[in-house]
Amino acid sequence: MTYLSFPRQHARTQRFTLGVPQAFTVAPDGRRVVFLRSRTGTDTAQLLWVLDLPADGGGAVRERVAADPVALLGGSEEELPAAERARRERSRQSSAGVVAYAVDAEAATAAFALSGRLFTVRLAEEGGVPRELPVPGPVVDPRPSPDGRWVAFSAGGALRVVAADGTAGTGGTAGTGGTAAAGGAEGRALAEPDGDEVTWGLAEFVAAEEMGRHRGFWWAPDSSAVLAARVDESGVARRWLSEPAHPDRPPVEVAYPAAGTDNAEVSLWLLGLDGTRREVTWDRERFPYLAAVQWTAAGPPVLLVQTREQRTQHYLTVDPKTGGTELAAAEEDQDWLDLFPGVPALRPDGTLLRITDTEGVRALTADGQPWTDGRLHLREVLAADGEDVLVSASAGAKAEDPETGEIHVYRVTAEGPVRVTAEPGVHSAVRAGEVTVLTSSLPGRPGVRTRVLRGGTEVAEIASHAEAPSLTARVRLTEAGERRIPCAVLLPSGHTADDGPLPVLMDPYGGPHGQRVTATHNPHLVSQWFADQGFAVVVADGRGTPGRSPAWEKAIGGGRLAEVVLEDQIDALHALAGSFPLDLSRVAIRGWSFGGTLASLAVLRRPDVFHAGIAGAPLTDQRLYDTHYTERYLGLPQEQGAAYDANSVVTSGSIPQLAEPARPLMIIHGFADDNVLIANTLRLSTALLAAGRPHEVLPLSGGITHMTPQEEVAENLLRLQVDFLNRSLRA
Structure with a gap:
């Protein structure tokens, strides 16, 4: 076997995610579990799989392939439509093949898109062959009706419906199975755009990027209608993404709602298969x-x-x-x-479930009544289909044990919660009826373990084909300082107390929605690799990061975002120096996205603490980021201009809080990034040049977006960062 360095292996396996089973669906009758997984730990093509479970709990459990993208495409390369590329970018999906699917109510039929083509397959039948439906494309986000008779999908901005078996329908009446609903073998449009900047059935940018809503339409439970979003982007400001390495290509136009500018107009419509149409009304001007x-x-x-x-x-x-x-x-x-994911949700009796901030804790509420207390910090509603509600939660502020970095699964009723998972780690689950699929990432075990339980008894384990990492993460989870900041510390392999203090690499994300300190193994592998290059690596989740309490997350409000997150990195560093071999005269910081912003702030505002920084895809001017995220913390720039200036690395062509002495800074950014625009890096570089500050810029061409899935790029970025750190801290 050819030896691969960790950077190459990490890049080739897409951070060891290839080959891991994911996207589970459990059939309500408990007979099937549907999921995605590639064949090996280096194969990017995801296949659709079915795990057949015996009805009575006896007999053999069988695993089979329901759809193989290589066979369906005849070995040809995928050609993704623009809308599908955007959907994958928003969901951070970098693999290929069947990356998403949807099923009917019984999980008997699945629909999916490949290269903009629509396929369906019968999951309830062993040996079922995928069928391509000859519909106008390119197809995005196909979804079967609950009764399995229809498939709705977005194509060319229209929302269309077609018979799932590819026929034009035989008899019946419109909306109940006849030709009027099907519209022929190619289906028909339920709604068509009335302008070039209007789409039906797709999520707009801020919904997919910031709200966690990646869908744009929903079937009625009786399959008679579709609830569909109409998105009008005509008022949204345009941005232009160019590829300087190919000056012969025109720039790409994107609609980007930057802070303080107009959002897309989103309305909701009920579209009946019988041709009826009515708008859903609420106060859209206020909401x-x-x-x-x-x-x-x-x-x-x-x-x-x-x-x-x-x-x-x-x-x-x-x-x-x-x-x-x-x-x-x-x-x-x-x-x-x-x-929060999974809410709002309705229990079978119609009870409305929410996750709310109640008396300083994050609780599960049912019709307004709290079902959990301060011992739990609710994260997600996983299933609401039974007498109890399945949730994931961290230890709350009133918990006896803080359980740093752990997330567990609980069954909750009005009488309170019962913990399902026991081992320290990060756990999640999918459930229907008596069958639960439980996924677990543990601190001492590489990869993800997937178990299938019927009731409380394990009946199967779904194998992972992910590669085993070539190194082991030896992470110490702890809390630092008076605020008990959650931290992970990683030292070089074989390091002893006699080896003396080490140069320090702070490796945070450090901002909203990004918890890095977790009781897992694989998420710490890159930090361990940096540690093995001779650094003490510290990951600190300061105020603003999730998983602790509402007050912890909201401490960055009031225009203090940059101030608070930077203060907590410094406090964690100094507090840990009393327990770990940290050389405070040689401290660097690296990060990507918000972490890149934090690294820029650290080097430019606190060079007395940080001696070098690596900023990947940093947001340097808060006015350049989107509405839903930025305005949540800073308000409207027209009203809170001072807050935007105070929390930006660079504004109006200058760096407002530039301290001495000058420290080395490496900035990395992709030209095709449509989330954090490369204008952020270019403006910072211009301001640094004007201030006479030396710095390095690595511009990434070749279609590099906010993600860097390209194998060679991802590998070499790690190596170049180590080279920069050695030059900056060991000279």
């Missing part, structure tokens, strides 16, 4: 953000809508007959209201 939609057999559609400043949000129920809405619950917060 422009459509944050979440749910429509299940448990009750009417439920919407979560937010005001632009995100201090007020309403949960609305929709009358499908009229499109009118009624208020089910309202929430307000003096800072902002966070969004």
